[in-house]
Amino acid sequence: MPRCPPIFAASGKRQVTDMARMTMIEAVRSAMDVSMERDGDVVVFGEDVGYFGGVFRCTQGLQAKYGKTRCFDAPISESGIVGTAIGMAAYGLKPCVEIQFADYMYPAYDQITQEAARIRYRSNGDFTCPIVLRMPTGGGIFGGQTHSQSPEALFTHVCGLKVVVPSNPYDAKGLLIASIEDPDPVMFLEPKRLYNGPFDGHHEKPVTPWSKHELGEVPDGHYSIPIGKAEVRRQGSAVTVITYGTMVHVALAAAEEMGIDAEVIDLRSLLPLDLDTIVQSVTKTGRCVMVHEATLTSGFGAEVVALVQEHCFYHLEAPVVRVTGWDTPYPHAQEWDYFPGPGRVGRALAEVMEA
Amino acid sequence: MTEFPLLSLHVPEPAVRPGGQPDFSNVKIAKAGAVPRPEVDVASEEIRDLAYSIIRVLNRDGEAVGPWAGLLSDEELLTGLRNMMKLRAFDARMLMAQRQGKTSFYMQHLGEEAVSCAFRKALRKGDMNFPTYRQAGLLIADDYPMVEMMNQIFSNESDPLRGRQLPIMYSSKEHGFFTISGNLATQYVQAVGWAMASAIKNDTKIAAAWIGDGSTAESDFHSALVFASTYKAPVILNIVNNQWAISTFQGIARGGSGTFAARGLGFGIPALRVDGNDYLAVYAVSRWAAERARRNLGPTLIEYVTYRVGAHSTSDDPSAYRPKTESEAWPLGDPVLRLKKHLIVKGVWSEERHVQAEAEILDEVIQAQKQAEVHGTLHAGGKPSVRDIFEGVYAEMPAHIRRQRQKAGY
Numbered sequence A: 001m002p003r004c005p006p007i008f009a010a011s012g013k014r015q016v017t018d019m020a021r022m023t024m025i026e027a028v029r030s031a032m033d034v035s036m037e038r039d040g041d042v043v044v045f046g047e048d049v050g051y052f053g054g055v056f057r058c059t060q061g062l063q064a065k066y067g068k069t070r071c072f073d074a075p076i077s078e079s080g081i082v083g084t085a086i087g088m089a090a091y092g093l094k095p096c097v098e099i100q101f102a103d104y105m106y107p108a109y110d111q112i113t114q115e116a117a118r119i120r121y122r123s124n125g126d127f128t129c130p131i132v133l134r135m136p137t138g139g140g141i142f143g144g145q146t147h148s149q150s151p152e153a154l155f156t157h158v159c160g161l162k163v164v165v166p167s168n169p170y171d172a173k174g175l176l177i178a179s180i181e182d183p184d185p186v187m188f189l190e191p192k193r194l195y196n197g198p199f200d201g202h203h204e205k206p207v208t209p210w211s212k213h214e215l216g217e218v219p220d221g222h223y224s225i226p227i228g229k230a231e232v233r234r235q236g237s238a239v240t241v242i243t244y245g246t247m248v249h250v251a252l253a254a255a256e257e258m259g260i261d262a263e264v265i266d267l268r269s270l271l272p273l274d275l276d277t278i279v280q281s282v283t284k285t286g287r288c289v290m291v292h293e294a295t296l297t298s299g300f301g302a303e304v305v306a307l308v309q310e311h312c313f314y315h316l317e318a319p320v321v322r323v324t325g326w327d328t329p330y331p332h333a334q335e336w337d338y339f340p341g342p343g344r345v346g347r348a349l350a351e352v353m354e355a
Numbered sequence B: 001m002t003e004f005p006l007l008s009l010h011v012p013e014p015a016v017r018p019g020g021q022p023d024f025s026n027v028k029i030a031k032a033g034a035v036p037r038p039e040v041d042v043a044s045e046e047i048r049d050l051a052y053s054i055i056r057v058l059n060r061d062g063e064a065v066g067p068w069a070g071l072l073s074d075e076e077l078l079t080g081l082r083n084m085m086k087l088r089a090f091d092a093r094m095l096m097a098q099r100q101g102k103t104s105f106y107m108q109h110l111g112e113e114a115v116s117c118a119f120r121k122a123l124r125k126g127d128m129n130f131p132t133y134r135q136a137g138l139l140i141a142d143d144y145p146m147v148e149m150m151n152q153i154f155s156n157e158s159d160p161l162r163g164r165q166l167p168i169m170y171s172s173k174e175h176g177f178f179t180i181s182g183n184l185a186t187q188y189v190q191a192v193g194w195a196m197a198s199a200i201k202n203d204t205k206i207a208a209a210w211i212g213d214g215s216t217a218e219s220d221f222h223s224a225l226v227f228a229s230t231y232k233a234p235v236i237l238n239i240v241n242n243q244w245a246i247s248t249f250q251g252i253a254r255g256g257s258g259t260f261a262a263r264g265l266g267f268g269i270p271a272l273r274v275d276g277n278d279y280l281a282v283y284a285v286s287r288w289a290a291e292r293a294r295r296n297l298g299p300t301l302i303e304y305v306t307y308r309v310g311a312h313s314t315s316d317d318p319s320a321y322r323p324k325t326e327s328e329a330w331p332l333g334d335p336v337l338r339l340k341k342h343l344i345v346k347g348v349w350s351e352e353r354h355v356q357a358e359a360e361i362l363d364e365v366i367q368a369q370k371q372a373e374v375h376g377t378l379h380a381g382g383k384p385s386v387r388d389i390f391e392g393v394y395a396e397m398p399a400h401i402r403r404q405r406q407k408a409g410y
């Protein structure tokens, strides 16, 4: 599998290039385009993804380019979409399907957790399931409780699934290509609040478009980013912030605003998890804050924090803190009181520094 | 080599796309009055034709004809017209309010007003609807206060749902309106369960399940039909076929089945197809189904054939996937104009009174909006409290949520 070009300098800053600028939507689309072009076995389908190109327009143009039998509209049946994708994969295709919102994957949960995740294991490799489920995730768009959920922990708790959450266009494309090329099922969660720019939680300010951000620079052609490698987005020595998706940008903003020398780790892939990067950083800083938008109890943060105490206990100088969405459904009107914004992350950073 | 040709995948396509000439010549429409009205205890096999035809009462000249006509008084029809006009005016105002940023989101009923407004008349107090987001006529026709609906839409300090739900996701047990879910189709099978409960308790109440054409593809739809069929639940299974599911035409969900109504036949459920833009036909058929349910004869499936004239929601632009003029070509016309014409033909209504009623209704809606706005809109004025995020997750707040509420400062 081709690896990503080494264009990240050690600092996490990109070297200057003259590459195309893409939004996260365009990057995801480009990943599917490149994959469909290279491999006739890649098919794309889902609700409204064919002629229209998806409600977020991620598949726009793919049907026109590759025809109706490689990119098409599906009936509104998530269990049907995932079930047929599994069947196609058993035949030898590589389906990359869209679930319109992560909140709507539940009718497919049986197919995902009991089938896709275990086909390799139960047939001892006789059958495999190389499928990708793309799904917009997270809040920040006043979508209420059924357009805002972050169900990643419902996937990481299942053995046999990989779980990827990109935080920028460059990663989104490289990781989606890697996911499509991966021999196992990958849940690919796209933080919808990041589709058009690096939203940092300051909802009252307009978001900078990706075209003005270095991670909006995306090569046109094929490249992939290995699943299971985190990226240090900000180097620091005082405290480690472990996060992913939208919260990467919130954490970066919080660190700047608090003037705290935080190291911010973007996990990118939750499963497999880049434990080395986490341990290296926490061993160095001795302090750790875990941030995610999903609810607290039994969230992915609980897993990370358990690993941190297992591997870094003697280096810790303060209790590890989690900043997450509250343990309630995602409310509509009180969105910004629910969303763990830079204020809440900043207070947690201060708390951990004082401890 | 094989004696068979190579396989190829069939992917249904609508007849026309943007840039093309709208064409509904494939929509077969029975003449008004042509479809017979069977006894309510008829066996489903005996009325298979009704799943493939279209029951219509109002003809082109605005007359009510045939065996399904003659059930409503002039007074009732005038109220029906008013309800549909009210729903339309309400939608127009709320659409505007959304554009003005007073709410985040809205979904309108344009062209589909007859379905929920007329259906409500077939139910009684105590019956329960399990609606989708496109049946607000059930509330309007039951005189649910528009101010309350707007309070919910504005997520203001008087929002009966405390800001928790997406705009238009109303809930009112009092008005027989089950809390709306954003997850499609889930309510369909719940309605069957509610109806089964009514039967278990030897009650007299019936339930109504609601679903859109596209959502019939979900497993919950099929589960609902199995349970309704097995237990002969006192439920009316409504399918609103408005031709579109966001950008997806109804052929994707319907597949090779001739109609959505025909889905009921394999389950032994009597299935009828009705002109959804004909207030009289919608009422006649839903009353027939309600009577079956009340007489313990079991479920009825009804497909309302209609057209979604507006965008799917305020997040949608249909010009990207269907011809702009498609709604004008829709052969079943406009439900408000058709009932209006009927009442004029009957001599109980006039153009002048219609214009006057429009003005009165608009004023009523504006007054309600003014009242609601006193209590705030999404980004201005009175809001639900942050406390409301934490309350109502459980009957009794567990300690961990209380701690989180305190952390939030409330």
Ligand SMILES: Cc1ncc(C[n+]2csc(CCOP(=O)(O)OP(=O)(O)O)c2C)c(N)n1
Pocket: A047, A076, A078, A100, A104, A107, B134, B182, B183, B184, B211, B212, B213, B214, B215, B216, B240, B242, B244, B245, B246, B308, B312
């Ligand atoms: C389980 C689930 N999947 C997908 C969606 C996204 N979605 C919302 S409305 C809609 C189209 C529904 O079409 P239809 O059932 O025909 O109802 P209509 O909007 O036409 O009234 C879709 C796909 C959802 N809300 N829930």
Ligand SMILES: [Mg+2]
Pocket: B212, B213, B214, B240, B241, B242, B243, B244, B245, B246, B308
């Ligand atoms: Mg529809």
